[in-house]
Amino acid sequence: MTLAYLAHYTVKDYESWKGDWELIYGAPYAMSPSPGISHQNLSGEVYYQLKSALSACVKCNVFFELDWFCLDDTVVRPDILVACDYSGEKLTKAPELIVEVVSPSSVQRDENLKLELYQKEGVKIYIIIYPDIKKAKIYEWVNGQYLKAGDFFMQTYDFSVLECKAKIDFSKIWSD
Numbered sequence: 001m002t003l004a005y006l007a008h009y010t011v012k013d014y015e016s017w018k019g020d021w022e023l024i025y026g027a028p029y030a031m032s033p034s035p036g037i038s039h040q041n042l043s044g045e046v047y048y049q050l051k052s053a054l055s056a057c058v059k060c061n062v063f064f065e066l067d068w069f070c071l072d073d074t075v076v077r078p079d080i081l082v083a084c085d086y087s088g089e090k091l092t093k094a095p096e097l098i099v100e101v102v103s104p105s106s107v108q109r110d111e112n113l114k115l116e117l118y119q120k121e122g123v124k125i126y127i128i129i130y131p132d133i134k135k136a137k138i139y140e141w142v143n144g145q146y147l148k149a150g151d152f153f154m155q156t157y158d159f160s161v162l163e164c165k166a167k168i169d170f171s172k173i174w175s176d
Contacts, residue, residue, distance in 0.1 A: 061084075067090070
């Protein structure tokens with residue numbers, strides 16, 4: 001089949017769909033059912049650490065599963081994101097930081113398609129968390145491309161969002 005016959009959807013189409021979807025470069029992706037308890041606990045701990053670290057940062061907010069309308073044919077819903085200097089009810093500006101907690105059904109999309117999208121759109125920090133192996137890969141946007149800051153297991157990752165300092169202590173996010 002040639003690409004000419006593949007459907008290409010837009011944000012307008014997306015806004016009329018029922019259920020939970022992401023739309024990436026015009027292609028629809030059904031969201032998995034709600035995450036399990038360990039995924040929720042891990043995401044909650046990361047959210048809590050970011051929210052606490054950035055509580056004094058008046059320009060930035062931490063969001064849990066918020067749609068980002070980044071292109072006319074792309075809407076993604078990261079697990080956690082940090083948005084700064086935005087306006088309105090819909091997020092249309094690139095977040096400063098995105099965290100994705102992978103599951104078996106999302107790992108390929110998170111490692112490839114979303115990494116490419118987030119890099120292209122200028123997301124400054126992209127964190128991919130692998131709960132099963134208690135590992136986080138962190139990418140930082142430098143000169144228009146991602147450079148891998150490292151693999152984090154039990155370490156603390158210190159970073160800045162605009163002029164605000166923050167950190168994530170990965171030793172505290174893994175539940176046994």
